[in-house]
Amino acid sequence: MFPPRLTERDPDASIRETDTDAAVARFSAVQKGYVQDPFVRYFVPRPHLQHPRPPLINVGTYLRGTAIDELVDEWLVQSQSVGLQCQIVSMGAGSDTRFWRLATGKHKDTLARYIEIDFPEVTGKKAMAMRKSRDLNEVIGIGATDVRMSNGGIGVQTKYQLLPADLRQPPSTTFTKLLATPLWEGDSPLLSPSLPTLLLFECVLAYMEPTASDAILRWFVDYSSSGGSPLGAIVYEMFGLEDAFGKVMVNNLKSRNVSLPGAAPYPTVDSLPLRFLNTGFTAARALTLREIWKSYISPEELERISTLEMLDEVEELDLVLEHYAVTWGLLLPNPDAAAQSQWGGWGLKRKNPCT
Numbered sequence: 001m002f003p004p005r006l007t008e009r010d011p012d013a014s015i016r017e018t019d020t021d022a023a024v025a026r027f028s029a030v031q032k033g034y035v036q037d038p039f040v041r042y043f044v045p046r047p048h049l050q051h052p053r054p055p056l057i058n059v060g061t062y063l064r065g066t067a068i069d070e071l072v073d074e075w076l077v078q079s080q081s082v083g084l085q086c087q088i089v090s091m092g093a094g095s096d097t098r099f100w101r102l103a104t105g106k107h108k109d110t111l112a113r114y115i116e117i118d119f120p121e122v123t124g125k126k127a128m129a130m131r132k133s134r135d136l137n138e139v140i141g142i143g144a145t146d147v148r149m150s151n152g153g154i155g156v157q158t159k160y161q162l163l164p165a166d167l168r169q170p171p172s173t174t175f176t177k178l179l180a181t182p183l184w185e186g187d188s189p190l191l192s193p194s195l196p197t198l199l200l201f202e203c204v205l206a207y208m209e210p211t212a213s214d215a216i217l218r219w220f221v222d223y224s225s226s227g228g229s230p231l232g233a234i235v236y237e238m239f240g241l242e243d244a245f246g247k248v249m250v251n252n253l254k255s256r257n258v259s260l261p262g263a264a265p266y267p268t269v270d271s272l273p274l275r276f277l278n279t280g281f282t283a284a285r286a287l288t289l290r291e292i293w294k295s296y297i298s299p300e301e302l303e304r305i306s307t308l309e310m311l312d313e314v315e316e317l318d319l320v321l322e323h324y325a326v327t328w329g330l331l332l333p334n335p336d337a338a339a340q341s342q343w344g345g346w347g348l349k350r351k352n353p354c355t
């Protein structure tokens with residue numbers, strides 16, 4: 001009989017590693033001129049040794065980032081136009097730099113709170129990167145020594161909060177404790193149900209069972225409804241894994257010990273909005289990255305992108321872009337005419353009317 005293996009690999013380690021892939025892909029898109037992001041290099045391991053990713057990956061990174069940026073910006077603009085600040089919660093945020101970009105952008109004053117949640121190992125790594133970088137800390141408005149790490153999170157009271165949690169745990173315990181009750185005695189809870197709230201799920205729900213992700217959405221639907229404020233959510237992920245291309249993708253990930261239980265209920269782009277409509281949201285829409293590429297990027301931007309790199313794998317690009325989508329959902333707890341006219345138009349806008 002053999003003794004038990006002491007170095008059994010944590011089954012979530014491979015999921016956490018997808019964060020490095022995402023950060024390296026974004027860094028590559030920055031290096032090649034697709035997007036601007038002065039902060040991403042602080043989150044990439046040994047940035048000077050990273051090689052650019054293939055054009056196909058760079059285009060995908062550009063499209064998803066641009067589409068999500070537009071939805072987030074529009075949420076901030078809508079909030080501002082009704083005289084409110086808003087709060088953003090990014091789930092499975094990994095090394096994402098969106099907070100730093102927003103906090104140095106033109107709508108920074110509309111942001112009441114920006115909360116990031118990920119596994120403690122990932123938030124711990126992020127907190128460490130922040131501790132080392134004055135550029136990152138200056139934006140948050142704290143000194144490096146204020147970045148106190150506790151359980152993989154940061155323990156400072158600023159607009160920005162980095163919280164360690166496993167999103168698969170029941171939200172009635174994790175979210176109620178972390179977001180809806182004061183973390184420190186005498187403080188207010190991190191979230192307010194009376195402010196417009198936007199949830200970001202960028203490449204995270206596919207790794208979770210659908211029951212767990214539905215529970216998160218339902219918790220936020222109940223929470224926002226209790227304060228009567230609008231709730232928006234954006235999901236970016238792969239779908240349609242039943243066809244030949246999807247099966248290759250699934251097998252590639254399986255060889256890295258990553259499975260995608262959360263993508264199974266969504267075989268087509270038309271099925272993606274159901275994630276929101278079945279959990280209490282009042283409206284939802286999904287667009288594939290291919291649709292975004294063809295009709296939701298301005299002709300000037302398409303022209304600029306076309307000069308950056310030689311893109312000769314056009315058919316393969318189309319196939320990849322058809323398997324990723326951005327889906328957004330909206331809940332208006334009081335959907336009267338005024339709320340509809342203020343918030344009902346939130347969504348990506350067609351830029352290329354000829355397609």
Ligand SMILES: C[S@@+](CC[C@H](N)C(=O)[O-])C[C@H]1O[C@@H](n2cnc3c(N)ncnc32)[C@H](O)[C@@H]1O
Nearest residue numbers: 016018019022092093094118119166167168202
């Ligand atoms: C592909 S990365 C995406 C990171 C970031 N959202 C982006 O798009 O750049 C997936 C992230 O989701 C996180 N994640 C996956 N499942 C999670 C869970 N159950 N609880 C907390 N975080 C999770 C991973 O740790 C990882 O940081």
